[in-house]
Structures are given as C-alpha cells and as structure tokens.
Amino acid sequence: MFARTSTPLLLASTALSLVPAVHSFYSYANDFVDPKFILAKNFSNTTVVAQQTILQWADEVAAKGPWAVTNKTITPPSGDKHDYMSWAPYWWPDCSKAGNTTELTPEQIWTTCTYVSRDGQFNPDVRTSGMNNIGDFSDMSDAVFYNALAWAINGSSKYSANVAQFVDAWFINPDTAMNPNLNYAQMQRGPTGQIGTHTGVLDLKCMAKIVPSILILREGKAPEWTSDLDTKFVNWTNSYLPWLETNKIAVEEEDSLNNHGSFYYNQLASLQILVGDTDGAKNTIQKYFNGIYQGQIAKNGDQPEESVRTHPYHYRAYNLAAMLTNARIGAYIGFDGWNLTTKAGGTIKDALDFAITKPPTTTEEDPAELYSIVNVIGSVYGDSDGSYAKWLLAHAGNSYPADASFLWNQPFSDSGIVAANLTQAGSNSSSNGSTSNGSSSANNNSQNSAAFLGVDFAMSMYFMCAVAMVLSFF
Template sequence: MHDYLSWAPYHWPDCNWCTKGTTHLSHTDSWTMCPYVVHDGKVNPDVRTLPDSPAVVSMSQSVLYNSVAYALTKTGTYSQNAASFIDAFFLSSKTGMHPNMNFGQMVRGPGKDHQVGTFTGVLDLRGLVKVVNGINLLKAAGSADWTSARDKAMMSWMNQYISWLQTSDIGKQVASKANNHYTFYVNQLAAAKMYVGDTQGATAALQDYFSHQYLDQIAASGEQPFEAVRTRPYHYRCFNLEAMITNAKLGDQLGVNLWNAKSKYGATIQTALDYTMALNPKGEDVSDIFPHVAAIAAAYGDPAGKYAAFLQKQESNYKSTPFWFYDQTSALPNSPAAHSTHKREVGLKPMMIAFSCPAVFALSPVTELEDGLYVTCDQLEPFYLLTQPLGTNSTITV
C-alpha cells in the first residue's frame, strides 16, 4: 500500500510463443506469463491503469501552485492545500509512500526479475524539485501550516530518500547512465540535499554532473546525441533540456554559475537550446520547448530578441503563462544575464574538437537508454558530427 508503483511505459507483451489452441490469456495473466519487449516511444496504454505516475505529477504541481498562491495572497486555504497534499503523499501513516522507487516503471513478465522496478522508475519522481520549492515558499512566507512537526517528518523522509538514491542497486544504475535519466536523477539528489541543509553535498552532486556525463551530452552543434537517437527525438531533446536547466537553476540558488559550463565540444545549455529551437518538430509537440526558451532568455539574455520572437510567433500569450513567471533574470542572480550590464547574449562559440566516444563506452560497447534499449558509439557518432540542425528529425534504429 505504501510503495510507489508504475509500469514501464514502452514495454509490450510478446506472447508469440503461445501454442496454437491455447486459451486466450486474460489481461492480467499476460502480466506474469508473457515476456515483455521494449518498443521505444510507443506507450502501452495499460500503464495508465495505475494511478501513481499521474498522481505524483499532479501532487507536485499542486504543491507548487498552492504555495505560490499563498505567498502572493497569504490566504490560508492555499497553504493548507499544499500541506495536505504533502501529508497524503509523503507523511501520512495511512497513505504516505515509502522513500524509495523500488517498484517504479516495473517491466512485467515471468520470473523474479520482473517483480522489482527498473532504473527508469526514478524519473517518475522528478517533480520532487517542485515539492522542495513549494515547501521553501511556505517557509519563507511564514505559513503556520508548515509546522515544525511536518518539517521534521519531511526531513526524515528526504534523508532516507537520499540514502536510497545513493546506495540502492536501482539508484546506482541510474547514476551510471549517460542520458536524461541521470540528468533528472541529479535534479532530485541535489534538491533533496538542499532541503536537508546539505548545501555542500548538493553543490558536489551538481558539479559532478557537469564535470562528467554532461561533457558528452551536447555536441558542438548543440545536438544532444543520446536524445536525438530516440524515436521521439524532439521530445527527448526538450526533456533533457528541462533537466539540464533545472540543474543550472539549482546551482544558481547555491551561488554557483553552472550556466557557462561547457561540454567536451565547447557547447553550453544555450547551444543545445538554440539547436533544438531551429529544428522542425515534424509532428511532435513544439510547445515542449517553450518553457526552456524562456529560461534560456532569462539566464543568458536576449538582446537580439530571437527568443521573444520565437515565443511570440508560437504562443502569442506566452507572457501570461506560468513558465514566463518562473523564468526571470532576477530569480537567477548568478546567471550570465544577471551579471551583464547590457543583458547581452553570452553564448560561447563551440570549439572544434575531434570526436571521441562518450566516456560511458569505456566499460561496455553499448549503453542503456531505457530498460532493454541499447545504443552503441557508432550509432551516436553521426549526431556528434552534425554542424547545423537537420531540416527534419533524423533518428537511428536502436
């Protein structure tokens, strides 16, 4: 009852082994009798039969919005809402979840190996950053609803979750990955450490990311090879942008400028945003990038107005959206734009560095992007060699 549970979204039952004339398997029987295989980007609709994944998204957003509303209005209903959502999801003895993701994104099928979650399940709790932000708002606004007892209980939950992230087999698996899964893992680890007052540990986690996996995540062109190789490349480019920007924002809050961190090929987060912004989504949702355009404009400046022009063209009311209010230079005191008198763009020209296989391939000829979905260095290499955005999304079969 207290364990978070979700199914791996891209896994489908493969029962072709069933002998002719065998009685048709029930929906639930297939979960334990059929092997499941991965089809990247194709969501199995029955994953929606479990409520936990959408519930954690709704909870985290509700905590943040109600906390913002309380800070702006000092209306007690909003702080009461935020506290009650946190109680229900984390702290209640009846409904609170255990501080782990042991059963997140389980891959169904026969055998004990399919009775635990996968490394991809940690991603489901990426909204934890919003929860931490919401609680910090309640504290700063002096909410009487965020009591010392609640704070102590949440501190205990966070400390246990930090330990799980760093010591569990699943947590260690995520920490070894090279794509968006690790970027979002660092979001959670740093935010949780910040909550419990371990600012040194939070800073170390962020700096470790920017000095290791980040180095191979952005090519000189701004392409993100580990995301571009997927069947939904525009979505995944934007997804990893979200996580990279969040890591830079967390660093900014800690007094560290990570916005100018460069990949092995001399590219920054801004380079990656500019590259993705120039792409044709080709049937994917262009709105995935809107919040990230606003964030980059706030962090790096927009003197030529290219980011404003893009948003105006794509969503003319963008200044009325929540993401616009989130992304203001005044909220990023350590960003390049905050230290530029003329708010000029500070994008750095990428260096011309010869391609070499990402570090993750030093120990294995393949790396795992999702459970059961692998890619080789040779498959990624063409994306590192691009000099400008392709006119269409181009993916490699993995």
Template structure:
C-alpha cells in the same frame, strides 16, 4: 513533455510577464546553499522560485496581462481545495513486497506481446506510451496529481494570503509523506517495472521528478505555519533517506551511470533533494561534477545531444535532456557552481545546445533526425528558451520564445517565466 518541474518554476516567475523592465528582475537576493532564498524571503526556503519575480508579480496582479494567469491559478487551486487526498496505499495492485506503502509504476513504452497468451513478457515500442501505466493499478498519476495540487495551493496561498490554501497543501503533504497509515516509503525499487521482465528498473528513478515542484512548494508555505516544525523536519528527513537510497540502491547506482537524459535527471533530482534535506555539500558535489560528467560526454561541440537523437522522438528528448541541465544551472548559484557558463574541452556547453536546437524553432521539418511529433517538442520547449534568454541576456533566445508563444496562444509556460525584454 517538458516536466511539471520547469512549468512550476515558470508559474512562480511568469506571472510577471507584463513587467517590461525585465532585466531588473534578474537582480536581487541570491540563493544561499540549503537556506535557499529563505533569509530574504520571509522564511520561504525556495531554490528556483526567485523571490524578486514572485514579489513583482504579486505587486502587479491587477495588470490586464496578468489577470488570465492569475484566474487560472486560482481555479486550479480551488479545484485542489475541493479535491481528494492522494496516497500510494490507494492503488489497486499490490507491490512485489506485499506492502502498498511501496511506490510502483510501469515502464511507459512497454506493451503486451500479442504473440503470447498473457502478453508477457511485454515488448518495447519506443515513444508509444501504454495507457495501462496510467491506471489506478499504479502510482505515477497519483503522485503527479498530488504534486500538481500542492503546487497550485502553495502559489495560491502566496498570492492571496488565504490560509485555506496552505492548510490543504499541508494536509496533502502529510497524507503522502508522513501519515503512518498512508505514507510512501522513500524508495523507488518497484518503479517502471515491466510485466514478465523485471519488478523495477533504474529508469524508474526518473518518476520522482514530480517531487521537484513539491520541494519548492513546501518552501513557499513556510510563513503560513500550516506545516509544523516537526513535520518540516520529517519531510526533510524523508528526502534525506531518499537521497541515501538513490546513492546506494542498485537501481539508483545504475540510473546515475546512465549516459542519456536519465543520468542528467538523476543529478538534478539528487542536487535538489539534497538542498532540501539540508545537505549542501552533497548538492555542491553533484553540481560541480555536471560539467565533466554530463555536459562533456553528452553535448557535442556542435550542440547536438547524440544519445537523445537516437530515439524515435529525437527533438523531444533533446529538450528533455536540456531541461535538467537548465534546472541545475539555476541551482548552481546556491552553492557557487556556474553551469550556464561552463564550456568543455571542445567548447561544448548548455548554450551550444540551445544554439543548435534554436535553428529548428518554426522549421521543425528541417530537423535531420526522427521525431514522431516535432512541433509538439518545440511547443514544450518554450519555458527553456525563456530561461535561457534570462541566463544569457540573449535577445535571440527571447525571440525564439516569442515565436513559439505565438504558435501556442495561451501557453501555460508563459504563466511561469517572465519573457526576457532586452
């Protein structure tokens, strides 16, 4: 599915759905390197959560079209407020290192081999998720729950000004990242392992996409004072160490070399975490390489993403590869890189990918490649079309977004990005 990271961006921006003077919201303060929007946003160092959209939403919470989204947000935050804390040390399985501070997860598409007494080595069934990976033995669900709770609490704090939300968010962050007894060590050595085959895989680096929304949430909490200066520095240091691991570990290097969506997600994470860790030069280096390094080889002149079309869920993975490209295009202005307008030597670019995929919105059966659930893939793409409509001022993309929204009443993504109104 389209990751929580883009839904988080949407949740921040999309409460402004009812503001029909939408184009004006596209203007305003810009992201400034590793300072993000902080200088214009009362110290809130966000990078994709645009202050002009958040401020507009906050000023219009009584609007009938915003009330359901706001109610849902507060319900989610109140649930997190009363909910548990999360730590990697809670898992029932001990990592190969013998240290429960190390994150572990299992590859999603790997299943026990019925021809083997103990099922090992596991065999791959592309597109079919083994529910074993979501048990208490592993950390992926736990990390996702933590990130989701922090996101909801930070947004609730912003909109209500109630310190209780910021306090609980800061406590969740402390337990997961900083507490010596429960903290996660900043590496993914044992992520997406496969029983009987490998202790960890390069693909496991993708697991930390869940932390993209945590970075934005931390920024939103700044005025509360709930995160002490020393803790803020420690959080930034955690991500700095993680970016170093990403660049130097064998599995990190292998993931960076991936020619499909994994390589693009690697870049998106590295750029985001580098900005948060106050390493803007690294972020710029990554983003400046995306055109030639990712767009040129991974998007064809006709807009197809060939590496994703070979999968059993070709439409889903096309959007899943497009999502981090959209994320990096949104980060680009922070460091003076234009990815929205980039065109490769054959004319390939982000817009071309949208143009190709847009023809199948509402006509998924015409998609000429395999996908187990093509309609679901389109529904998940709603926030991408909303963002693209803003980026290109494109009424056609906005119409596609509206079409998807009509097929999915109450879609969560419409609570996150204000629909573009030409």
C-alpha cells in the same frame, strides 16, 4: 497583495482579479524556482496574467487531490501498498508463446507473456487510472508547486493548507505514506517476475518542484506548514536519500548518459537542499556538470543522446529541462553552471539554439515543448536582439506571457502585449478618475487584454498538454 502600491501595480492588481479562466493546465517536465525570488514579490507588471494562470492552475490541480501511494488498485510484489509502483512505459506483451487457449485477463498477460521493448511506443495500460502511482505523483507534485506559488502571490491560507495536506498524505501520514524507496518503479512485467528498473527513478524527478515549494512555505512562515510537518518531511527525506545514493537501481540511473541521468541529479540535489545539506547539493551539481553533462551537448548544440531517440524533438526539450533545472539548483546554492562547456565545446544555450532550429518530426511532438525553455534561456543569458521573444511570438502567438513560468523567468520581454494593454487600461482609468477605484473602463480594458491572452493561450496549449502528459514521464 503586492509588495508596493504604485499606480502600475494597482492596475496590475485590478487586471489580475478580472482575468478569465485559462483552462489548459500544463505540467512542465521539471523546474526549480528560487524561493527568495518568489517571496520577494518584485514581480513585473507584465507578469499579471501569468500570476492569474498560477492561481487558476493551483485550484484546478488541487481539486484532484489529495493523493496517496496506497490508493492504487494493484499491489506491488512486496505485498505492501505503501511501496511505490509503476510499469515500464515502452514494454509491450508478446503472448505468442503463452500457451493460452482462451483470452487472457490483464493480470495473466502481465505475468505469463514475455515483454519486449519498443522505444518511443507508449503502452497505454501504463497510465491506466488508479492502477499504479506515476500519474498521482505527477499531479501531487504539480499541486504542491502551484499551490505554494499561489500562496506567495496572494497569501490565501487555502493554498498553503493544500500543500500541507498533500505532502502529509503522500509522505507522512502512517496510514498512507510512501515507503522511502523505488524498488518497484517502472517494473518490467513478464513470467520472470516483476522488478523495478533504474529508469523508474525518473518517476520522482519532480521532487525538484516540491522542494522549492516547501522552502517558500518554510521561509515565508506559512502557519499551515507547521514545524511538525517540516520535521517529519525532512525525516522522510533523510530515510529516502540513502536509497537514492546507494541502491543498485538508483546508481544505475545516476550513470545514465541521457536525460535519465540529468533528472537523477535534479532529484538528489534538491532533496539535499531540503534537509539542509547545501555542501552535498553543491557536490552533486558539480558532479553532474563535471560528469555526464560533458557528453550531452555537441559543439553545434545538438544533444546526441537525445537525437537518436524516436522522438528527438521531445527528448531534446526534455533533457534541456533537466539541464536547466540543474543549473537553477546550482545558482541557488552558489554554483554557476550556465556557462560551463561540454568537452565538445557546447553550452546549455547552444543546446537551445540548436533545438529551436529543428521542427517536430512526428505528430506526437509540438513546438510548445520548448516555450518555457526559450523563456528561461532568454531570461538567463539575455535577449538583446529580441530573437527569443520573436520566436515565442511566432510559435506561441500573443499568449506566451500568460504561461505560468513567465512569472519567474524574468527579466524577459512580453513583446509589449501585456504592457500595452495595461497602459491602455491606465489611460482609460485616468480619464475617469483614480486608477485605484476599479472604474469600469479600466476593468473592461484589462479584462479584454486578459481574455485576448488567456483564450489564445488555452488553444495553443491544449494539444501540448495531451502529448506532453504522456511523454514527459519517460
């Protein structure tokens, strides 16, 4: 299961098999995990609970699939259900001039009422189950991401088979495959017609999660990820990239100065990596850091484009996730963006340091939106004084080493939480015999440690999920 079989790792393996379920699945805004790090499996013993979280989340989200762009109940204006479709989230109907004498049906509202923008006020019908594609794509990308990680952790073919099935259904199978465009993403409804907007490009930002997942299976030679599947997915991507780079909708998104632009570069660069265009990906990341990034962070670390929004805490965290993902992609292909300064003199680290000083401003924001980001910054820049670990301990409690992202955001302190319990487990096990024989004392201590982490983690993440699953798409 693990790359080496030292006593500490045997203890970790024992604890991993005993951790109870962590029920609060969470979808990170975005990430790009280094496939080489995952495949090397040189995981710290302190990540044992994070590994179990990944396995549990992989099973949980996979149970919802498979997904297909054709499953929606509403047909796009093109008349082709293979076209991706979603609605703009902050636009609301004003039916005062519709001229109706009876109550309008939803379809009549969508086509006869004028729609007006209310920034930060989420129209709930945008995410009505099954009507459009945005929720399904989000679930599919998370399922691919966590199942690829789960395969790397324990080698079970069920996880790699899940990835193959989900990618095939969404991108490859001719009966269900998505057409390679976003012409009808985040449409603005109303009597003038329903057309896609540049903000809809954001809907596929999590291609940055899918790409390293495929690289893990490709480079790890998972039998279920066949050369035929790989070739067909690359072909789909090569058909989509020209749209993403030249279509008017996409170009407008690229020019966005806020998180929308940042996430655009996440998507483009990661897909260029998938098709083997490393030079193109490097140029894309350089263009981001030389371009819109230059105006995104003030000298004091504030993000002016995000602070003016109705949910500034959320949007600072949201754009931080996009900036971090661009830096991760850059690091993967040999470009260092971590220490680049903006024209005002700010860095990504400064942006995080500022963000953690500002409390949430509404009940729709939660400190948990920054948990994994604090972990990232601490692992990249170092945490010599322990301030980031202390912040996580103060806000997330003893649960933060149970977060899935704790696995790949290393090195980072677990504040002694996991290590202490593993040490105790080993001590008890040694007093009763070999650490590899699964003694009841070791098992009980490992299980108690995991329960202590897992339950606390579930409680602290529950509210975070409810809010972020709405906010994180826009």
